[in-house]
Amino acid sequence: MDQSLKMESIILPGNELYDKKRKVWNATIDKHPGVIVVCESEEDVVKAVRYAKEKGLSVTPRGGGHHVGGFGTCDEGMVIDLSGMRKVTVNEEQLVAVVEGGATLGDIDEETQKFGLATPTGTVSKTGVAGLALSGGLGYLRGKYGLTCDNLVGANLVTADGQLLYVNEEQHPDLYWAIRGGGGNFGIVTNFEFKLYPIGPEVLAVDVMYDYQDAKQIILKAQEYVNQAPDEVSFNVTVTALPPAPFLPEFLHNRKVVMVGGMYAGDPQMGVNVVKPLQELATPIVDKTGVLPYVALQKNLDAMVPDHVAVHGTSLYFTEVTEEAVDVLLAKLDNAPMPTYLAQLWALSGQMNRISPEATAFSNRDSSFVLLLDFMYMGAGPEVCQQWVDSVYDGLLPLSNKGTSYLNGIGANEVAAMNTLGKNYGKLAKIKAKYDPENMFRHNHNVRPQD
Structure with a gap:
């Protein structure tokens, strides 16, 4: 060595x-x-x-x-x-955060919020920013400020031949384009530079729980809402069966519910009436919508995603969530081998969809929802669980947006990756051939080098 x-x-x-x-x-x-x-x-x-x-x-x-x-x-x-390389430095004058490649979303939020600033990241604080940013980055600021990758203004990257390059719009613009959505195919990012925006320290958080029997109505009404949603509102609809956990009141133990969570990225008082329709999609069981610290909102889902859990996951984008798609999804959930799934439909609108599909490697800019399905197997057996997840994917595939998936939410799947990267795949393959001709960085949604 x-x-x-x-x-x-x-x-x-x-x-x-x-x-x-x-x-x-x-x-x-x-x-x-x-x-x-x-x-x-x-x-x-x-x-x-x-x-x-x-x-x-x-x-x-x-x-x-x-x-x-x-x-x-x-x-x-x-x-x-790189998990020990987690430093975050805020440049208040330039409104830029310099973030080491091993930092988590929680690391970023903790430091940037000291200045009343934030950059779009994801929704689970223990997630590493590198994987998130390189393949997109969906979070509660997506409508107002776009994806994590849309806010990457520069990066230090180690290429396959051991060169350390600084990439931005002017320097190595081909690499800069590729790492905003093309995944970890092109090198190891040791430092990210992200745009910052005034957010928090307190925000209006949407947090409503409905009964599962109203799931179809809720999802279809959510589609109506997203069609005219202001940029300030981003939200997720989650269908799950609650565990008999001590932190939950007893009447919710083992209950199938639909949760609507999100935020208003603006003056909380201005947002109260704007988010009200999300509190009235059906009759709520619990409604905790209100003002809370941004850092608290960013950790809200952590308990739903425990450490080192056995998971099979998949994802699909939808131009529109139709009644047929809802029926297929709910029928699959009703026949899950165990009720240990997290089926999330993330509403997509605003700034993230205004960017040209060719402007960055992240090309999916015309969907209104993305499904993220995680199935935790606890006794049912891995083969049974994988078969069920695959059946959900296969059942919804014909109704999806050209077979595209959120690449941060699906395991290695060459067809899904090629569908998702679409017309950008050929350009990415040429950039891959230039910087990693031997495909050293291939344990990912791999783009094969191609001249």
């Missing part, structure tokens, strides 16, 4: 830390990398990539390790672990 790397940063099979470090959030993933290199600095990442190139090893970067497909680990190759 490269002697310029600290020996304590190199973890080989048999090391007492190996099993801990190879684990990712999704417990269905059980991969055994040949070596794990724990990086503390940009220089460490450069050295690790150069060593991998010299030895002909494939490489996967690991930030938060939160992707449902387990893209933060691999078999036989090298995992470059």
